[in-house]
Amino acid sequence: MTSQPLPPTGSTTGPAKVGASPGAAEGAETAVADKTGESNAAPPEFSEVNGIIKDHVIATMALGLVPVPIFDMVAVVATQLRMTHKLSQAYGVKFVDNVAKSVILSLIGGVVPVQATAVLAAAFFKFVPGIGSFVGGAGVSILSGALTYAIGKVLVQHFESGGTLLDFDPARVRERFKAELDIGKKAAEVMQGEAKKAAA
Numbered sequence: 020m021t022s023q024p025l026p027p028t029g030s031t032t033g034p035a036k037v038g039a040s041p042g043a044a045e046g047a048e049t050a051v052a053d054k055t056g057e058s059n060a061a062p063p064e065f066s067e068v069n070g071i072i073k074d075h076v077i078a079t080m081a082l083g084l085v086p087v088p089i090f091d092m093v094a095v096v097a098t099q100l101r102m103t104h105k106l107s108q109a110y111g112v113k114f115v116d117n118v119a120k121s122v123i124l125s126l127i128g129g130v131v132p133v134q135a136t137a138v139l140a141a142a143f144f145k146f147v148p149g150i151g152s153f154v155g156g157a158g159v160s161i162l163s164g165a166l167t168y169a170i171g172k173v174l175v176q177h178f179e180s181g182g183t184l185l186d187f188d189p190a191r192v193r194e195r196f197k198a199e200l201d202i203g204k205k206a207a208e209v210m211q212g213e214a215k216k217a218a219a
Contacts, residue, residue: 062179063109071109072171073210075102079167080207080214083160095163099123099170103184106171110178118184125189126170126196160214161207168203169196 075098082094100119107114173192189196207214 068106068109068175071102071105072168072175075099075105075171076164076167076203076207077210077213077217080160080164080210081217083163084214084218092159092163095167096120096123099167102167102171103174106174106178107184112178112183113185115184122174122184122187122189123170126173126192127166129189129193129196130200160211161204164207164210164214165200165203168206169199172199172203 079095079098082098085094100116100123103119103123104114106112107119173196174187176195177187177192
């Protein structure tokens with residue numbers, strides 16, 4: 020997968036200043052833990068974050084190939100939720116299930132009606148025996164992977180800047196999300212082979 024460069028890290032953690040007392044360092048760590056719910060000494064490696072996103076892109080693409088209408092979309096959102104959980108853990112950000120679901124659905128809803136129409140059209144084809152199922156599955160697979168890619172990328176950018184799920188504003192990243200979605204479609208096309216193997 021061709022990975023786009025991520026912005027510089029905005030981690031809120033780091034070594035204490037030279038000359039600072041141990042108590043000050045402990046206070047800083049406590050403040051971070053209070054904000055995130057978890058303590059994370061350093062931001063994750065670029066390769067680790069990209070690996071998390073890629074694994075879930077392939078997983079959602081594989082689910083999109085399942086010839087069962089409606090089921091795949093429910094499973095795709097559940098997989099995107101797991102990706103959000105893993106990214107939250109990587110950045111030491113507190114994961115709140117209902118907030119994460121809201122973030123994901125808001126991001127997807129922000130590209131309605133164009134993308135939603137494409138998903139529904141592809142899902143509809145799954146009801147058609149034979150070639151219809153293949154065409155529908157391929158369409159849902161690519162779009163599912165692209166959406167997962169875009170969700171992962173905007174979350175990473177937000178976490179890198181020191182944000183959390185609680186202060187994530189989908190409206191502020193809508194244009195960025197659409198741009199990442201276009202990149203995600205191309206990435207998903209490249210990963211079709213891996214998705215088919217995963218589905219098998």
